[in-house]
Amino acid sequence: MTGMAGGVPASRAVGRVFFTDAASGRRSSCSASVVASDSGNLLLTAGHCVYSRGWHRDWIFVPSYDQGKRPFGVWRAEWFVTPSRWITHGRPEDDVAFVKVASSGGVRILDRVGGNGIRPGAATGRRRTVLGYPFLPPYRGDRQHYCEGVTRSEGRRMRMACRLTTGASGGPWLDSYDRSTGFGYIGGVTTNTDLANTTLWSPLLGGDVWTLYRYADQLR
Template sequence: MQFLSRSRGSLTAVVFSVFVAVPAAWAGTSADPADNGSSRTLALQQDIDSVIAYWTPERMAAALPAEVPTTSGTAPISLKPIAPENEMRREDGAEPRGGVRMMAADIHSMSGRIFYTDDQGQNRSCSGSTVNSNGKRVVFTAGHCVHGGGAGRTWYSNWVFVPAYHAGSPYGVWSAYQLWTKNGWINSADRSYDVAAAVMNPLNGVRIVDAVGGQGIKWGYGYGQYIYQFGYPADPPYNGSMLYYCQGSTWNESGFPTISCSMTGGASGGPWLESYGQTFWAYIYTVNSWMFWDPDPTHVYKWQGPYFSYDTAGNLFDLVKDM
């Protein structure tokens, strides 16, 4: 696992030990995965200002890492007919327009730390990435970074995305207009559908992808992809202040893309990028969902993400792309 320095192209390795496996979590049942559910809309300026003001540097520093899923799921399953053009599809990324200088648009400007208050009243953090779309307002992350998942759980509040986070951001704090995730996550906490999209409010009249750039996205491309996995781990030995990455080929483990990595909690929702380094943007292949450790959560040795099919990521992207 490696730390990604803020200088373009400069990498510093950080090495941790690998430990024996922890048992996988329980299997669960899911609702229809082609359905999406959304949070309330945050549009009034006074509400937006209140959410941004809530996240003082002290609250950001004290935020706990996200709770990770505990239900294994049944990935991947398609319950509805899918048009052939959607079975395997990719959408390209985009450069910023009127925000970050083009030469500064990179993994740092398009990745960010997410802060929110969960449905139990705890301030927590995740990771996420901007994604290019027609509306230029989308951030992708994990479902468990927007909703508690399962019976009695609900949407999170005070939700913000901070690009290029490093005890603050040169690009500001962006509030969510709406949060979206799969009903399979909302109803059953099934990590087969642990993916989410946030539609962001403009900041100073500028849309977030125009400001910082946006990654592409792809689905239906199978396993065995060589990817770079990014996130802001916040559990020890990390503190959430820096963007880290792992790299390698994914493999299929019970239907979930899997990769070796020692990032800890807080990296949830961070992107797995395919074709990284070929241009300033790459394709999101999945997001950090679930980690395995031994003997405790500070000794992580692999991560999994939901398989990106049209049922999981594709129709979610299509739903929010024009917002």
């Protein structure tokens, strides 16, 4: 099932990211989500949303972005953390990153919009909800969209049938998504699609990713 995240499963903890791409020098966009971390200022996104032949610049996160509206403000990246293998080899199974954002007016982003839980070791083969901001047709980047489906493992990645396009990269794959609260548990992150836009992929989030998460969360 693919649809517009209006009313039913839209999440305040998911937002659109804007940045200047290091490879092209041009403005681009991705998706990201808030993690229910100790620091309260940690986001999950894709590795290529922070690093592509260099670190991206002027990186901002707009939770719950909707047709130009920024209901919970704009949050600036302070730190990027991605596996060193993503930088050295750029393989899709390492395409994950955490982003530390600055508090805004003394308020942590987690306290402003909430965040998704960590439950390391979650398996594939279960039903998940994918959220993000695709911007290529038939989407326009202007609002949050979602897919729901069962994930299948594929080597060190997993896949789900989903028609979201470029721009959905970095959006979360959530277990036990609660439509009333808009939160769930992090089970993956969108990194790739196929040419026909029928399938999305995520890395399997294993122990090395959660080690990276703990490292990222204590940066200050």
